[in-house]
Amino acid sequence: MQPKLNRLLRALAREGLEVAYDGRLYSVRLQGDAHAPPAEVLLPPDLPVEGKAFQQLAHLAALRHPSGGQVLRVRATPDFHPGDSGVAIGSVLHTRGLVVPGAIGTDINCGMRLHVANVSVEAFLAKRTAFVERMKGHYFFGTRDVTMGSRASEALLRDGVQGWLVETLERPLGCAGRADLAQLDAEVARIHLGGGLKGHPRWAPESFTREGLVRDAGLATIGGGNHFVEVQRVEAVEDRARAWGWGVREGQLAFMIHSGSRDVGKHVGVAWQDRARQAWPVGAPLPESGILPLGDARLVEQYLEAEATAANYAFLNRLLLAELLRQTLRELFGDVEAPLVYDVPHNLTLPYEGGWLARKGACPAGAEQPVIIPGSMGATSFLMVGCGDARALESASHGAGRARSRFSLSRGGADQSEAALGLTGVDCITLRAERRVEEAPAAYKPIRPVVDAQVEAGIVREVARLAPLLTFKA
DNA sequence: ATGTGC
Numbered sequence: 001m002q003p004k005l006n007r008l009l010r011a012l013a014r015e016g017l018e019v020a021y022d023g024r025l026y027s028v029r030l031q032g033d034a035h036a037p038p039a040e041v042l043l044p045p046d047l048p049v050e051g052k053a054f055q056q057l058a059h060l061a062a063l064r065h066p067s068g069g070q071v072l073r074v075r076a077t078p079d080f081h082p083g084d085s086g087v088a089i090g091s092v093l094h095t096r097g098l099v100v101p102g103a104i105g106t107d108i109n110c111g112m113r114l115h116v117a118n119v120s121v122e123a124f125l126a127k128r129t130a131f132v133e134r135m136k137g138h139y140f141f142g143t144r145d146v147t148m149g150s151r152a153s154e155a156l157l158r159d160g161v162q163g164w165l166v167e168t169l170e171r172p173l174g175c176a177g178r179a180d181l182a183q184l185d186a187e188v189a190r191i192h193l194g195g196g197l198k199g200h201p202r203w204a205p206e207s208f209t210r211e212g213l214v215r216d217a218g219l220a221t222i223g224g225g226n227h228f229v230e231v232q233r234v235e236a237v238e239d240r241a242r243a244w245g246w247g248v249r250e251g252q253l254a255f256m257i258h259s260g261s262r263d264v265g266k267h268v269g270v271a272w273q274d275r276a277r278q279a280w281p282v283g284a285p286l287p288e289s290g291i292l293p294l295g296d297a298r299l300v301e302q303y304l305e306a307e308a309t310a311a312n313y314a315f316l317n318r319l320l321l322a323e324l325l326r327q328t329l330r331e332l333f334g335d336v337e338a339p340l341v342y343d344v345p346h347n348l349t350l351p352y353e354g355g356w357l358a359r360k361g362a363c364p365a366g367a368e369q370p371v372i373i374p375g376s377m378g379a380t381s382f383l384m385v386g387c388g389d390a391r392a393l394e395s396a397s398h399g400a401g402r403a404r405s406r407f408s409l410s411r412g413g414a415d416q417s418e419a420a421l422g423l424t425g426v427d428c429i430t431l432r433a434e435r436r437v438e439e440a441p442a443a444y445k446p447i448r449p450v451v452d453a454q455v456e457a458g459i460v461r462e463v464a465r466l467a468p469l470l471t472f473k474a
Numbered sequence: 475a476t477g478t479g480c
Contacts, residue, residue, distance in 0.1 A: 084475080107475040225475055266476050347475090407480045
């Protein structure tokens with residue numbers, strides 16, 4: 001074991017955590033709480049970890065509901081780090097009889113989407129300036145207001161992108177023409193869960209559905225933080241047969257989208273974290289972690305429907321971002337084909353083994369499923385395939401993990417030179433210079449050890465690597 | 475994560 005980690009774990013033991021390890025798999029539990037399952041995390045060698053993240057993990061595992069709901073297992077991904085709501089980013093939570101709104105938070109159905117395109121890298125780079133100008137002209141600065149009719153919006157919120165498409169085929173709108181809609185219809189099969197869960201418009205913000213229009217809610221915008229749109233090059237293919245089957249070839253141009261449910265997820269997440277507080281049984285001691293589960297069956301059902309509503313919105317948000325990018329390529333390069341490889345959520349509660357599995361910043365990694373692990377700005381991204389590892393709760397990391405807070409980099413007196421931030425050679429278009437600093441490569445851990453640890457543990461296998469050419473951040 | 479914080 002690494003000396004630094006050893007010191008950290010000793011400190012955690014003094015703070016009331018039982019700590020054990022077996023190879024690279026570490027487990028923690030609150031001392032004296034024999035009923036709680038241990039919380040496990042796989043750690044790559046020589047990467048910084050924060051004690052607070054371990055604390056959050058142990059408290060999550062210790063959670064139970066007075067009505068009998070329980071936590072069955074907690075597992076964290078190798079990129080886990082402390083989260084604001086008391087739940088570490090990278091936590092995977094298996095429960096029965098309870099769900100935890102704070103274990104998803106506000107970034108509901110944050111996820112990844114990958115397309116490849118039959119434009120050569122050379123041709124693309126030759127028109128880079130024109131491409132950037134067109135991109136600035138619409139969604140990524142939020143200047144393009146995407147609206148839709150009441151039937152399409154209601155169908156979207158109830159059923160996801162398939163419902164939206166059915167209504168949209170009757171009344172084409174805004175950014176999509178009829179020919180494009182036929183392709184979108186064919187691509188629904190490449191969206192995890194078919195791009196839809198059972199939701200209901202009643203959970204969307206009131207302003208969102210007013211006058212039967214969906215507007216001013218950030219539809220087809222990237223969002224902040226680690227979210228991005230990136231043009232990439234497939235720099236290496238490791239599993240040729242699988243990559244071929246997925247339409248991915250070495251040297252291809254590709255684009256990747258990391259975005260979520262924007263204001264709709266925030267609305268649902270905030271409302272339900274409050275609701276969980278209100279619904280906590282009178283007289284029952286509050287968990288010291290501040291993490292509050294829902295245990296009443298009816299409330300659980302309602303929360304999941306609200307979460308699904310925001311998730312449906314996120315699926316469409318990523319779809320529209322991709323559609324705008326695909327159209328921009330067509331404007332510049334003619335009849336471009338840019339098929340979807342896969343779209344996968346990494347912030348969602350889903351049914352699992354008779355209970356629920358909440359992934360907070362963790363990518364589903366079921367057997368044979370495409371897994372998309374983005375690198376941070378300037379870093380390689382990975383297309384992998386899941387191995388269905390039950391010990392890891394069929395989950396992989398959703399990135400490299402943040403190493404430094406936004407504040408510590410932007411205003412914490414850090415060296416803001418290009419070299420110190422790791423920005424040398426990075427081509428990034430942002431709305432504000434501040435973003436480049438907050439999300440600079442120096443803000444994140446290296447992705448390679450995080451990926452390697454998961455390959456060695458049998459959680460995922462590598463299919464292809466993608467190198468960034470041009471990154472857009474809000 | 476969030477038209478935002480430290």
